[in-house]
Amino acid sequence: MAKKIRVLIAKPGLDGHDRGAKVIARALRDAGMEVIYTGLRQTPEDIAEAAIQEDVDAIGLSCLSGAHMTLFPEVVRILRKRRAKDIVVAGGGIIPEEDVPKLRKAGVKAVFGPGTPLTEIVGFFKKAAKGA
Amino acid sequence: MADADRLATVRRRVADWEATTLAEALRDHPERRSAFVTTSSRPVKRLYTPADLAGKSPAERLGRPGEPPFTRGIHPTMYRGRLWTMRMFAGYGSAEDTNRRFKYLIAHGETGLSVAFDMPTLYGYDTDDAEAKGEFGTCGVAVSSLEDMRVLFRGIDVGAISTSMTINSPAAPIWAMYLAMADDAGVPWSKLRGTIQNDILKEYQAQKEWIFPPEPSMRLVVDTFEFGARRVPQWNTISISGYHIREAGATAAQELAFTLANGMEYVRWGIERGLKVDEFAPRLSFFFNAHNDLFEEVAKYRAARRIWAREMRDTFGAKNPRSWLLRFHTQTAGVSLTAQQPEMNIVRTTIQGLAAVLGGTQSLHTNSYDEAYQVPHEKAVRIALRTQQILAHESGVANTVDPLGGSYFLEALTDELESEAYGYFDRIQELGGVLPAIRKGFFQQEIANSAYRYQREVEDRERTIVGVNEFVVDEQPEVEPLRVTTASLRGQLERLRRIRKSRDPKKHARTLDRLRKACEGDENTMPFILDAVRAKATLGEICDVMREVFGVWEEPLLY
DSSP, rough: OOOOOEEEEEEEOOOOOOOHHHHHHHOOOOOOOEEOOOOOBBOHHHHHHHHHHTSEEEEEEESSSOOOHHHHHHHHHHHHHOTTTTTEEEEEEEEEEHHHHHHHHOOOOOOEEOOOOOOHHHHHHHHHTTTT | OHHHHHHHHHHHHHHHHHHIIIIIHHHHSOOSSSSSEEETTEESSOOOOOOGGSOOOHHHHHHOTTTTTTTOOOOSSGTTTOOOEEEEEEEBSHHHHHHHHHHHHHHTTOEEEEEEEEEETTTTOTTTSSGGGTTTSSBBBOOOOOHHHHHHHTTTOOTOEEEEEEEOOTTHHHHHHHHHHHHHTTGGGOOEEEEEEOOOOOOIIIIOOOOOOOOHHHHHHHHHHHHHHHOOOEEEEEEOOOOHHHTTOHHHHHHHHHHHHHHHHHHHHHHHHOOOHHHHHGGGGEEEEEEHHHHHHHHHHHHHHHHHHHHHIIIIISSSSSHHHHOOEEEGGGGGOSSSSHHHHHHHHEEEEEEEHHTTTTEOOOTTTTTTSSSHHHHHHHHHHHHHHHHHTTTTTTGGTTTTTHHHHHHHHHHHHHHHHHHHHHHHTTTTTTHHHTTTTHHHHHHHHHHHHHHHHHHHHOOOOOBTBBBBOOOOOOOOOOOOOHHHHHHHHHHHHHHHHHHHHHHHHHHHHHHHHHHHHSSSSSSHHHHHHHTOOOHHHHHHHHHHHHHOOOOOOOO
């Protein structure tokens, strides 16, 4: 049997909106992945540490408070510093269009806005885990 | 009995219609789908008739406007007497930025203020705290000190306009800053009107902006009830909120049930403190969501009024009719806004605002069309406010009291939601009450389950969302960006630095020390918080004292 894809779903910063993160966590689990949900108020350090400890293939970050430009790239930076850059980082939330290219450039592989189909997000993590 | 005869006739006539006219129509024209449901997945029948309203008399079900059970509204004249308060939730960046937005909204005809605080403030951190990194002013205004509060209301007569503040865990210190600001402005507390949200229970259940564990948090809430009842008589010391419960994914029935269960929990705690129910109950207010399903939403507000009147009078023995009134604010559903074809959100918001008005709301916030992207831009906010003005002045719905009252469908839905709420009250009771149910993750799991079901329905296209899973266009949405400037952040940091440098350190330390003792004991904390605020203690410093004494909450993890 193939190894299960492992994904960390994380809520960086102070934002308490966890509806989206929980729905995604459940959709990934229903798609057969191992999902670790961090809960709220994680620092980028906490998240990178948990991802390395849990040996995940990818991280899904969720932020609706507007702090994504500070928090998302920080997670990528710490992962790189800790030589864990093979862990794919994606993000979602309330994110203005003009921030998307900047986040991509900072190493966030994909940014999912409101209304993104679950199938698209599940597909992304499947592909990401294969190293595609 | 005449009524029984009449009902039998109705049922016979409906059965006859089903066998003839309807059967014939269905043979040639089947319905669009096999089952119809509301936004909350509640089944909706083809037709509602008087037969659906059997069991209760109109007097029991409706009463008369301004009389128990207040189903038709809390005022005899409703909007003929006075329109609802148009209260736009606003805040971003610094106190200066938000003060400008307030004045803009007032200039365009809003009739009440509503403050959105940023994440660090909601969580009791000053702007210069390490925890606040990247979060300054992004989804609300930063208020770290009394000085920030003064700037926020500069040039606004707080004796003449009411102010609602969405603040929960740090509600007591933020309220203290508002009260001290009013003192400085020469406005007596007896003239102040407004609301602090101060509803910690729904934070654990849904909004998740908590600091302390439930028991000390509830104690702080009751401290404000007690202080308000005695010193700030026109202030609503709580806004018991279903809004966030719904946004987190709950159904209309769950929103209704959990909110009212929380409301009754606050009443129990107030009575436990030794307050008389009629001393504080008239200052309890509510806050509900307005989602897309018009009739379901209207039914929810009406059921809420009926349940509250009954429980306050019969269960808690309130004698003052004002204690029976469920007064509420409404906000249209943020969660319904789409990033795709965002202009369509103006239409959604109109329908939702209409539901709130048909449901008898006391005040209303209408969302802006660009909020699936950002804190709204000025022009988007103006359109949202104008939407309310059109409802008020052009639609005609404000001309009569409870225009939908008596609709078979609406009344049946109201009854259904009411009975579903009582089902939840029983379940919460079985779990040992609201606090034990929070610790067991009951509300959180119920909400997460509903959120997931809804998303699956959208995914499977059982539910059509215009522009998202149907009627999709490939276009780049045009949304004018709103940015919090680094100049605002620098100004805020500079002000904080100045405050910390200019205050009397002895007085500052003494008031915080005194507050610590009050927190450790059982005195009402409000006077000590006020002293600390006046001695220029910051929000973060006050909350740190409380964090040390009370500890912090860790929520059960689930999804």
